[in-house]
Amino acid sequence: MKRSRHSLLMLGTILGSSVFAASVQAQTSASSADEPMVFEEVSVVGSRIKRQDEVSNSPVFTLSGDDLNATGLVSMGEMLQELPGVGFSLNSNGSGGVSHGTSSINLRNLGANRALVLVNGHRWVAGSGTRGFRDFVDLNTIPQSIVGRVEVLKDGATAIYGADAIAGVINIHTKKMDGFEVNAYGGSTSRGDGESMSFDLTWGQTFDRGSVLVSAMYTDQQEIYTEDRELTREPLNSWSTTNPNGRYTGTPLGGVLTTIAGRDGTSVDDFRPYVDPADRTNIYDHTYVTGPLRRYAIWGQAEYQITEGIHATAEILYNNRRSDQLFSPITPRVRGGEGYVLPADHPFNPFGEETGSSLNLTRQLDELGQRVNLQNVETWRFAAGLDGEFSNGWSWEVFYSYGKNDSTFDSLNQINMEHLALGLGSNDACAAVSDCVPINYFGPLTEAMTDYLRYDAHDEHGTRQHDLTANITGDLFEMPAGTVGFAGGFEYRRESAFDNPDYFVGASPVLNSYRTTSSAPREASSGSYDLYEFYTELNVPLLKDMPLVHDLNIDAAVRYSHYSTFGDTTNTKFGIGWRPVEDLLIRATFAEGFRAPSILESTPAERATNLVANDPCSGGGAGLVGCAGVPATYEQAGNAVTATVSGNPDLQPETSRNYSVGAVLTPKAVPGLSLSVDWYRIKVSDTITSLGSQRILNLCANTGDKCDLISRDAAGEITNLLDGPVNLNTTTVEGWDMTARYQVDGTDMGDFTFLIDASYLTNYTDELVNDDGSITVQEREGTSNVLRESIPKWRGKGSIQWHKGNWSANYSARMIGSTDEDPSDTTAGDIPAIWYHDIAATYHFRDDAMSITMGVENIFDQQPPVSLVNTNVNFDINTYNAKGTFGYLRFTARFGG
Known part of the structure; x- marks a missing residue:
């Protein structure tokens, strides 16, 4: 934990405030008779200072509206997860995953909670909807219909935006438009499953003093089952030893037994020896490769010019996400040593004598049906702000947002273990309870038995966020090389979360010593923290129009934060941009990063x-x-x-040091061409991990x-x-980002945009501290030896967009590099590199008032590579998907405006 450097912060704030006040006075009285031409200033993610150069000293990748519309994907999570700089991330793949319908973004493979997600430059509330709450943003709570463009800052930005921006920042800009826009979309895989449909309606109108925009969206994505893909039909780790006829040990008959199919299990003649592997069961049959997901949302945004210098904005969002997962029927845990005893006189005891403590009954209870987990997540967000300009051109903003997630999680077709113990136990004890039903565990369960055993658990949880920011930016003074830019501000934020699990699931059992139900119990928990922060940012032009120095500027930022949980910290960032000639920018940054322990990580609830x-x-x-x-x-x-x-209340914050060096070439001799290459290195200390x-x-x-x-x-x-989170290790990632974009307009063949974006990971090292103080170094680049965590060295994506007359088309190719499942083996590349190819064509009617798009994703039906580590569905569900070829049709109509 770093102590505050108040002097540096106060110096910047006093300097900015003093010069700003003098500038207001001078410019208010100055004559405006001879004003120079003014170029529009823009804000780029990674800086609060408005500037005329959109190419910043920090590496930023932008997805334009055309880039977003050129795909057949219907969620922001799916789009962002295909970027080369993004690693294994949560999605809807696999019932056995931990996403529960959540979509995350994992920049630099450093984890979803180390990337900051902004909407219009402001924070978004953390997700919920699993067994508890999350500590990162669920991208499925942000409707795609409102997105205009996306900026991805591939650099640390704690000094600019505060905590969590260790790996980078995702800034989503909402769209603005006049008139109506209607989009209808539908698609299916070549195998006739995984159907997806989406419909959205957006209306916007600009008035004399303001504007309003309203957007409504509905999306429905259907499931894909394991048996419908050859890759996932059979689990690689063999079938489970359980089965619907049971696997019984510790009975008076001795040995390992199973019930003969079709018998009712009431006689010793109904049993035979269990035969392995013939009596095993595929418990993953008819579960999900890709789970269903339904979302609907409404978004409203309004702006109003109150006076010439004061502008008001307001935003409101409601988003509902529903998802589910499908599992095999329950196999309850019945152990004699945990209180389950079958008396000799029990009506369904085929052995004629009481069972002992060595009893071990394992049976898949098909009569209860498959287990289902259901999530219903409601997201609300309200925001309002004032902004404007002073007469000297300085801009100011005050913005408040309140966001919340309220979620329910239902676990259906579980077992009431207390009822099972009572139904298997003493006849007198069962008779004393009015609704008790004796259980025949060795034969078919009747409807009365299943109704008595079934338990449906219900959890409720949520997150809350209050965020108040105030910013000011403008020009401090002129230097020979240009104007010194300044930004400063304040932020107050409060985060809270609660988890109210099913009371009976978490209660202490009475009739057995294991659990009350087959659902996993946990303690109710809640937590909160708040913080206030001050920051200062400067952009200083040092040299201009000199030999080998077209211009040279530096960025500097410092942010002081005070947390209610552990105290204060100060973090800085420095950047330098040097143009030896106008066409070439050479840039470098150094940034200190910071992440406080989240409520999920620090709350000591088991x-x-x-x-x-x-x-x-x-x-x-x-x-x-x-x-x-x-x-x-x-x-x-x-x-x-x-x-x-369990969470750990003794956790300390993570800190990081981020370095980047790169170059951007935009040659005037080749208009429309831009080339960039950036090296980065991020070292995270005191990494919070399990x-x-x-x-x-x-x-x-x-x-x-x-x-x-x-x-x-x-x-x-x-x-x-x-298991649980600790400040366990040091994590270092290092690599290269390369982007080439070339736009050619007005050729005889039409307009073209070419894009190549690639990422190469040279180093990913975890240094783990062992119990004896020694350090184990794990080199993870190019490996896939951890479940659902493939970390290829190479990732890349390229596309060609074409437009001529009424026609446009797009072709894209995406590559995920090879990985090694066994780093101790000298044979590299156990999992080969794979390529996905997509194509789409659009016809535009009536001056683009209407358009229809036909597209095919994964035109060569590439299936995920087989993974021996990920043995349940046989591939890494957080890196690949098994949809295969997917065709879609999209219709767009625009009216008015």
Whole structure:
């Protein structure tokens, strides 16, 4: 934690305020008879200072309206996740994922909570809708219909925007228009599934003193099932040992038994020995490769010129997102050592004697139907602001926003474990409860039994954000090389979140010692913090029109922040831009980054969950040091382990140092051409992270480290794994960004825009501190050895846009580089590089008043590469998708304006 450098901050603020006041007085009395020509000034993400040069000292990539309309994607998350600088991110792929309908943006592979998402330069509320709340923005709460363009700052910007901007900033600009615009969209994969439709209506009108815009949107994306893709039909880690006929050990008959198909399980003759692997079940059959997602939203934006110098804005948003995930029918945990005893006189005890503590009953209860998780997320945002200009040209702004997410999470077709214990237990105890139904666990369940056992859990949670900002920017004074630009401001922000899980799920069991239900319990939690910040930013032109110096300028910014949770911090940023000639900009930046522990990370509420992981000790561990004592007969069922995670109130903030050096070439001899290349290096210290279930299991098995975080029963089965966030390590990423854009207008063949955007990762290093103080260095660039975390060295995207007369077309190609699933193996490239190719053509009617687009994504039906690490659906769902070829049709009509 860094202490405040008040003197630097106060110097900049006093300097700006004093010169501003003198400038107002001088310019108010000056004559305006001989005014020079004034060029429009613009604001570029990464700076609060308005300037005439859109090419900043920090690397910025812009997606224009044409770029956004040239794809067949219907969500901002899908579009942004295809950018080369974006790594593995949450999306709707896979029921076994952790997205629960959320869409995230993971810049530089540093995590979604280290990239700041802005809308019109202002923060957006954190997401919710999973089992609890999030600590990053869910891009599915921002309707695509309102987006005009997107700027991606590939640089740290804590000094400009505050915390969370370690990896970069996404700034989404809403559209402005006059008249009506209607868009209708529909599409499907070549296999007839994954249907997607979208409809939006936008109306805008400009009046003498203001404008208004209203947009409404509805999107419906349908599911794709595992059995409908060859890649996902069979899990690579083999089928589960559970099945609808059961796998029973510890019964009076001894051995491993299963019920004979078609028998009712009431006689010892109804059983036979369990045969492995013939009696296994594919528990991933008829689950989702891509889950369904439905959204509807309405957005309103109004502007009004109150006086010549005061302008008002207001915004309102309502967004509703509904998503679900589909899982195999429940397989409840029935252990004799946890209170489940089948009495000798039970009506459905086929053995004629009471079961003991060694009883272990595993059966998939198909009669209850598949488990379903449902999310319903409502997002509200209200914002209002005043801005204007003083007579000297200085601009000011005061802006307030309030955003909130209210979410419900329903887990359907779970089991009431207390009812199961009562229905399997004493006849007298069951008879004493009016609605108790004796359970036949070894045969078909009747409707009365399933109704008695079924439990549907209901959770509620949400996030809140209040954000008040005040900014001022203008010209301080003239220097021989130009005008010194200044920006300064204040921000107050309050973040809060709550999680109210189902009360009965979290209650202590009475009739068994495991859980009240088969749903994962967690403690209710809530938290909040607030902060206030001051910042100062300067742009100073040093030299101009000299030999080898067309111009030379520097940027400097400093931000002081005070958090209610841990105290204060000050962060700085410096940038330099040098044009030896007008056509070439050479730039470099240094930035200090900062991220405070989120409410999710710091709230000490325990949450039981199932974490996807493959147990190295399955089968006894073949002599691995951390598997000593695990029986060779133990075999992991499925690919998840029972775990407990919790926040950590002792977390300290993360800090980072960001460096970048690059060049931008815009040769006048070749109008429309721009070339840029930038090197970057980001080092994050005191990284807040969890080890992760797979890493804990691997460390224990291979080295004996972290074994204290794992609990097993006598049979070897994992009964609990502890994980949670700690300031564990140092993370360093380093690489290159390269962009080439060439626009050619007025040729005989039409107008063309060519774009190539690529990212090369040279270094991604995690330095983990072990229990004994030693450091384990993990080099992760070019690897995919961690579940759902592929980190290729190369990513790239290229496109050609063409327009002539009434026709336009677009072709694009996207590449995800190769990765290695086993870095210890000298054979690199276990997962090959793959290419996706998309094409679309548009015909414009009546001077572009109407248009129709036909397009095909992934025209060569590229399927994800097989991954042995991601064994449930056999590919990395956070990096690739299995839709295959997808065709779509879009109709657009514009009226008025």
